[in-house]
Amino acid sequence: VKYGVLGTGTVGQTLAGKLVSLGHEVMMGSRQSGNEVAVAWVKSAGGSASEGTFSDAAAFGETVINATNGAASLDALKAAGAENLDGKVLIDVANPLDFSGGLPPTLTVGNTDSLGEQIQREFPEAKVVKTLNTMAADVMVEPSLVPDSHNVLVAGEDADARAQVSGMLQEFGWPAEDVLDLGSIVAARGMEAYVTLWLRFWAASGTRILNIKLLAATE
């Protein structure tokens, strides 16, 4: 599969690197082509890796991943262009966190809305799937770093798109039974808000290599 990964930060590099290692063709997108970090990533990642603008990467990808800073995601996606996103699965892993006021960070959108919903509204022809935003980048692509079984959450309006993303997550090493489908993209509100609790879990456990497991009674 051809992936366009928007964003050159830790999350973008981690996801793009994993996808290359799995044999996919990946273009990393940033505001300007020739971005120093992106060029260095291409060199280290090897043959099937490339880089370009947000628009280049989105056009390249059959599936597009938004791994940009949450506060800048809508601008990055507008730069990528609706014409390069329409009809595609758009995986949103960003968190709309604002660290400008110090710690703890606050959410730039929440409660009655979410970044995932904002993106879906802005690009109604894209199939937005929120996932992976509830954990550190290392855990996203190597769930076995965290002991026992634990969950990755998936939300989006299109069931086929959610299933396709579940398939990518299973390639990453997530057992199918640990992929928890929460349905509508409205669930992104809870998934994004949870990150404020995740930060507390990090502080309490002393490591960001953590995740949660949902346990529910069975009749």
Add this chain to the structure above:
Amino acid sequence: VKYGVLGTGTVGQTLAGKLVSLGHEVMMGSRQSGNEVAVAWVKSAGGSASEGTFSDAAAFGETVINATNGAASLDALKAAGAENLDGKVLIDVANPLDFSGGLPPTLTVGNTDSLGEQIQREFPEAKVVKTLNTMAADVMVEPSLVPDSHNVLVAGEDADARAQVSGMLQEFGWPAEDVLDLGSIVAARGMEAYVTLWLRFWAASGTRILNIKLLAATE
């Protein structure tokens, strides 16, 4: 221990009933004494149970539990009176949810603040401890309803108060190692925001008898 439990809803009745069954003296508080639900609860709970106003119950309790509707909690606690709360552990289990706009509910406070923090600011001499708001009432007092081990969260400014609440939770049946101390009451932001995700977990799993377990890597 003498407990004042403010609130006659499912959570208040469940917690008050559990405390009576554990041998504690419990007064249930509501806006007016003689509240029909409270009187019925006293009859069913037996000898050490009593009821009165918010003020009566807060004065009675060596420890006070806020189990009122989150949107009404500050008013209920003002009716209880600072003079009946000062110096005491005040356990806040409420969620500031607003269902007036339909589903999903929204938070009446969040992001840069929380109900737990509002209560602590309003009653600076009380030792506010947020806990148990992240699960259904049945699970609060019978954690074994949910399979395997899972976590109850505790947050508050006073370490001794958090430890005392941990003791109460252990009486409820929570193993000490499953009580997760998140430190400062500021963590109430994440604990309250998580409830919006909890509602999605309920929908996804088809039962409210659920909870999460924190899993973290150990070096």
